[in-house]
Amino acid sequence: MTAELNSPPVSEYCEPARQTNTSARQLCDVLVVGGGVVGCAVTRRLALAGAHVILAEKEADILEGASKGNSAILHTGFDAPPNSVEQGCIADGYREFLEIQSRLNLPLVKTGAMVLAWDHEQAARIDAIVAKAHANGVKDVAEISTDAARAQVPALGTGFTRAVHIPGESLLDPWSTPLAYLHQALAHGAEFLHHCEVHTGEFDGNRWRVATSQGELQARWLVNSAGLYGDQLHHQLIGEPRFRIRPRKGQFLVYDKSANQLTDTIILPTPQETTKGIVICPTIFGNLLVGPTAEDQESRADASVDTATLSRLKSVGESIVPGLKEHSITGVYAGIRPATDARDYQLEADSKRQYLCIGGIRSTGLSAALGIARRAAKLILGDQSAADTPDSIQWPSVPQISEAGQRDWMRPDNGGIVCHCELVTRREIKNALLGPLPARSLSGLKRRTRATMGRCQGFYCSAELSELTQGHLDCPLGI
Amino acid sequence: MSAPAIQCDVAIVGAGPAGLGAAIRLRNSGVKRVVVLEREAAAGGIPRHCGHPPFGWPEFQRILKGPEYALRLQQAADAAGVDIRTETSVVQIEPGPMLQVTTPAGPAQIEAARVLLATGARETPRSARLISGTRPMGVLTTGALQSMVYLKSQRPFMRPVITGTELVSFSALLSCRHAKIRPVAMLEEHSRPTAWRASVWLPRLLGVRLEMNTQLIAIEGNDRVSGVLVRRGENSVEKIACDGVVFCGRFVAEASLACMGHIDVNPVFGTPVTDQFGRCSDARFFAAGNMVHPADTSGRCWHDGITTADHIVQSLAGNLPSPNNAIAIESAEPVIRYVIPQRLSVDPRPAKDAALCVRFSSEAKGTLHLKVNDSPIVSKRVRARPEKQVAVALPDDIFSSKPKRLKLTFEPSC
Numbered sequence: 041m042t043a044e045l046n047s048p049p050v051s052e053y054c055e056p057a058r059q060t061n062t063s064a065r066q067l068c069d070v071l072v073v074g075g076g077v078v079g080c081a082v083t084r085r086l087a088l089a090g091a092h093v094i095l096a097e098k099e100a101d102i103l104e105g106a107s108k109g110n111s112a113i114l115h116t117g118f119d120a121p122p123n124s125v126e127q128g129c130i131a132d133g134y135r136e137f138l139e140i141q142s143r144l145n146l147p148l149v150k151t152g153a154m155v156l157a158w159d160h161e162q163a164a165r166i167d168a169i170v171a172k173a174h175a176n177g178v179k180d181v182a183e184i185s186t187d188a189a190r191a192q193v194p195a196l197g198t199g200f201t202r203a204v205h206i207p208g209e210s211l212l213d214p215w216s217t218p219l220a221y222l223h224q225a226l227a228h229g230a231e232f233l234h235h236c237e238v239h240t241g242e243f244d245g246n247r248w249r250v251a252t253s254q255g256e257l258q259a260r261w262l263v264n265s266a267g268l269y270g271d272q273l274h275h276q277l278i279g280e281p282r283f284r285i286r287p288r289k290g291q292f293l294v295y296d297k298s299a300n301q302l303t304d305t306i307i308l309p310t311p312q313e314t315t316k317g318i319v320i321c322p323t324i325f326g327n328l329l330v331g332p333t334a335e336d337q338e339s340r341a342d343a344s345v346d347t348a349t350l351s352r353l354k355s356v357g358e359s360i361v362p363g364l365k366e367h368s369i370t371g372v373y374a375g376i377r378p379a380t381d382a383r384d385y386q387l388e389a390d391s392k393r394q395y396l397c398i399g400g401i402r403s404t405g406l407s408a409a410l411g412i413a414r415r416a417a418k419l420i421l422g423d424q425s426a427a428d429t430p431d432s433i434q435w436p437s438v439p440q441i442s443e444a445g446q447r448d449w450m451r452p453d454n455g456g457i458v459c460h461c462e463l464v465t466r467r468e469i470k471n472a473l474l475g476p477l478p479a480r481s482l483s484g485l486k487r488r489t490r491a492t493m494g495r496c497q498g499f500y501c502s503a504e505l506s507e508l509t510q511g512h513l514d515c516p517l518g519i
Numbered sequence: 520m521s522a523p524a525i526q527c528d529v530a531i532v533g534a535g536p537a538g539l540g541a542a543i544r545l546r547n548s549g550v551k552r553v554v555v556l557e558r559e560a561a562a563g564g565i566p567r568h569c570g571h572p573p574f575g576w577p578e579f580q581r582i583l584k585g586p587e588y589a590l591r592l593q594q595a596a597d598a599a600g601v602d603i604r605t606e607t608s609v610v611q612i613e614p615g616p617m618l619q620v621t622t623p624a625g626p627a628q629i630e631a632a633r634v635l636l637a638t639g640a641r642e643t644p645r646s647a648r649l650i651s652g653t654r655p656m657g658v659l660t661t662g663a664l665q666s667m668v669y670l671k672s673q674r675p676f677m678r679p680v681i682t683g684t685e686l687v688s689f690s691a692l693l694s695c696r697h698a699k700i701r702p703v704a705m706l707e708e709h710s711r712p713t714a715w716r717a718s719v720w721l722p723r724l725l726g727v728r729l730e731m732n733t734q735l736i737a738i739e740g741n742d743r744v745s746g747v748l749v750r751r752g753e754n755s756v757e758k759i760a761c762d763g764v765v766f767c768g769r770f771v772a773e774a775s776l777a778c779m780g781h782i783d784v785n786p787v788f789g790t791p792v793t794d795q796f797g798r799c800s801d802a803r804f805f806a807a808g809n810m811v812h813p814a815d816t817s818g819r820c821w822h823d824g825i826t827t828a829d830h831i832v833q834s835l836a837g838n839l840p841s842p843n844n845a846i847a848i849e850s851a852e853p854v855i856r857y858v859i860p861q862r863l864s865v866d867p868r869p870a871k872d873a874a875l876c877v878r879f880s881s882e883a884k885g886t887l888h889l890k891v892n893d894s895p896i897v898s899k900r901v902r903a904r905p906e907k908q909v910a911v912a913l914p915d916d917i918f919s920s921k922p923k924r925l926k927l928t929f930e931p932s933c
């Protein structure tokens with residue numbers, strides 16, 4: 041029977057969990073500021089090289105910034121500007137991901153992608169796209185006939201005149217991947233501080249003294265991987281940055297699992313200067329994405345969606361794959377790219393001040409993160425740091441939540457299902473709330489388990505989740 | 520998945536009123552092994568968390584609250600010798616019929632001579648409505664609100680707005696009242712409530728402002744909802760401060776097993792295609808309850824389960840006509856949301872009490888025609904509202920021979 045409910049004052053809603061004061065900490069080798077995918081990868085690489093690293097993140101969890109919402113494609117870099125830092129980092133990142141992915145229990149699905157040209161102007165650019173891919177070392181990119189494209193994806197609409205196949209483009213798990221990087225870093229002595237916002241800092245010729253929301257931290261080197269706030273942080277630490285972040289929002293539609301059968305290949309439009317355009321993309325969780333848009337905005341935090349744009353995405357999607365009309369939308373979201381005025385990443389080391397800025401990692405950071413991390417380590421620790429991963433290192437594995445491998449519900453004694461749409465088990469929820477990097481928010485729990493992300497959006501599981509998460513979340517489901 | 524499959528005569532997916540009603544009827548008709556598979560920890564379906572009346576009139580001649588009703592259904596099923604397996608999720612249906620399930624102990628398989636899908640319906644959440652704004656916590660459907668309030672004694676918010684005036688919106692009001700949650704307002708896009716006109720009295724009685732001609736257009740807030748933007752009339756946009764939103768109704772079939780499996784689903788309605796026996800495109804599969812007509816009262820779903828159980832008994836005995844000789848009812852009218860059944864199987868026996876069940880997507884006044892080979896054989900004048908089901912009685916000999924075309928049209932009157 042139901043117990044009496046009484047109402048707590050509103051101010052008690054969101055009390056951030058406190059952690060031990062940082063002032064007791066010793067001097068560390070490197071302080072990495074910003075727990076996006078880039079910060080996680082950099083922390084990993086430095087820790088593997090033997091450095092003592094602290095990762096400071098202002099939010100309750102990693103991946104609350106640009107890395108929260110993306111298309112989850114592992115790019116080959118076929119369309120990156122040749123000889124750019126970005127292209128080099130994507131190529132290196134791609135290679136290393138393939139090497140380490142199975143050891144970290146991270147899924148990868150080699151779907152391949154197709155670029156389609158829908159008008160004369162786009163068709164005229166196809167030869168250049170193939171040439172650029174080859175210049176970037178992605179040699180298996182080739183034009184295919186429109187019949188071959190249609191044979192691969194019979195659900196395609198009509199009207200495209202040329203097609204390019206990029207066999208290497210793949211899908212990954214956008215959340216478990218950075219989480220695994222950080223787990224491995226922690227296994228090698230790195231520390232993670234959440235709710236730790238870096239305000240200002242000073243380099244005294246020997247060490248950084250950094251003022252944070254958790255007290256002072258000291259470090260030999262400081263890495264700015266603050267993503268959407270990279271220019272602001274640079275300003276607070278060093279002075280005028282050479283780049284300005286120009287936040288660029290991308291909205292998405294997520295279609296229900298039944299739509300996944302429409303294509304097992306990523307469908308890309310002909311790339312433009314500022315954006316890759318609207319992509320139709322299967323996800324590793326068995327859904328289908330349509331998006332993202334490219335909307336310049338002032339706010340670095342406003343990831344709101346709007347009805348008009350979502351409806352437009354729906355019709356663009358349906359014009360490329362008409363069969364989408366018969367499938368339902370289960371989710372919508374938006375991500376914000378840390379774009380800049382420049383066309384390349386802003387990777388800049390100041391060895392006098394022992395400061396490295398990794399700015400403007402706009403639309404390929406998930407793919408490039410491991411490559412960026414190698415460059416960062418080389419700049420900070422010198423050449424030997426970028427040597428290949430030694431054999432003696434630890435490989436903690438993260439839970440496998442994608443459809444590309446075995447899920448927990450397929451295994452004995454899983455404790456039963458909590459989220460029916462995404463088949464998330466009680467054991468998975470419990471595990472995500474424990475361990476060295478527990479979920480402290482509902483969004484963190486979603487990223488670790490997929491709970492509530494399915495077609496019912498919590499119709500069936502909210503109550504049980506609310507009970508299971510009691511005492512674990514900064515902002516509880518029930519008040 | 521190597522353990523030997525569990526064998527049974529009829530496997531029923533979903534222990535709501537439809538599934539349990541069918542299971543009891545099957546057992547009482549002499550079917551031996553009737554297994555009901557339910558993914559929740561308890562049988563009863565949605566009524567389990569509707570801590571308010573009215574439930575149970577057609578079944579028990581009493582007015583009960585949802586949980587009492589669910590318990591009675593479950594006890595009746597136990598007494599009839601139904602094998603109810605809770606915490607058992609069906610993850611895939613396959614020809615055979617074969618069901619892949621998962622339980623806390625791990626995966627298993629179930630083989631049955633017939634399968635009844637009775638998986639219910641769910642409400643359309645915020646995302647599928649493409650509502651603008653941020654995505655804070657505190658945005659729920661009525662079902663989620665109810666299960667938090669009644670099953671776990673938890674409150675997702677204190678001052679929400681409630682959208683819509685379907686019947687289920689009033690459940691949301693009652694659930695809030697139970698938990699001492701005080702809704703700021705109830706919003707209705709149209710100029711009249713979707714449920715009955717008199718329903719406007721309930722919010723008034725509970726001291727909740729009912730705002731007609733008011734459409735929710737955006738949600739604001741970071742961690743939690745801080746307010747909503749509403750459009751009143753043509754172009755006045757206003758903010759209402761609140762800490763939550765309940766999206767009520769706009770039920771859709773919980774038909775994902777069918778969508779992901781080998782069974783035909785009507786792409787427009789999202790429900791499995793059935794004939795007058797509740798039989799799916801794979802004739803060993805049947806469907807009943809809210810998943811066939813989202814959403815009805817529990818009494819109707821229970822009754823539908825019983826009727827379908829009778830057809831399953833006939834099917835097991837080999838008495839149903841061949842499913843290969845079926846014709847689809849065409850209906851291209853935008854005002855017609857769905858018609859059930861969507862196909863008719865040719866059956867030489869006289870059809871008793873045969874009827875089409877039609878539901879409209881908007882208010883409409885006019886005449887429904889069922890046309891055989893383009894000439895109307897049944898016509899019915901209707902004043903339809905979206906939440907109201909219209910039954911169109913069919914002549915006794917309707918199924919006796921196969922017509923070339925069967926078409927449902929609507930002729931609006933001015």
Ligand SMILES: Cc1cc2nc3c(=O)[nH]c(=O)nc-3n(C[C@H](O)[C@H](O)[C@H](O)COP(=O)(O)OP(=O)(O)OC[C@H]3O[C@@H](n4cnc5c(N)ncnc54)[C@H](O)[C@@H]3O)c2cc1C
Binds near residue numbers: 077105268406
């Ligand atoms: C719509 C969209 C689609 C995309 N698709 C893809 C794709 O398919 N493939 C791909 O490879 N890439 C893709 N990307 C790009 C990728 O997501 C980004 O490049 C990447 O997430 C950038 O990561 P980051 O670590 O640089 O920044 P962020 O993720 O923003 O991380 C920065 C972190 O720093 C924290 N922070 C900021 N200031 C402070 C401070 N003062 N103190 C402490 N912490 C601070 C923030 O809270 C944040 O967590 C996409 C991006 C978007 C938006």
Ligand SMILES: Cc1cc2nc3c(=O)[nH]c(=O)nc-3n(C[C@H](O)[C@H](O)[C@H](O)COP(=O)(O)OP(=O)(O)OC[C@H]3O[C@@H](n4cnc5c(N)ncnc54)[C@H](O)[C@@H]3O)c2cc1C
Binds near residue numbers: 572690
């Ligand atoms: C908020 C609300 C208030 C309501 N109030 C009233 C009221 O006052 N009076 C009234 O008469 N009716 C009311 N109804 C309607 C009534 O609850 C439904 O009509 C009725 O429950 C439908 O019965 P059903 O058996 O078709 O489906 P459900 O009751 O939805 O049962 C379906 C069952 O199938 C299970 N299931 C689904 N998929 C699977 C799977 N893959 N594997 C295993 N199990 C599965 C579900 O867990 C569920 O238990 C209300 C509904 C709601 C949402």
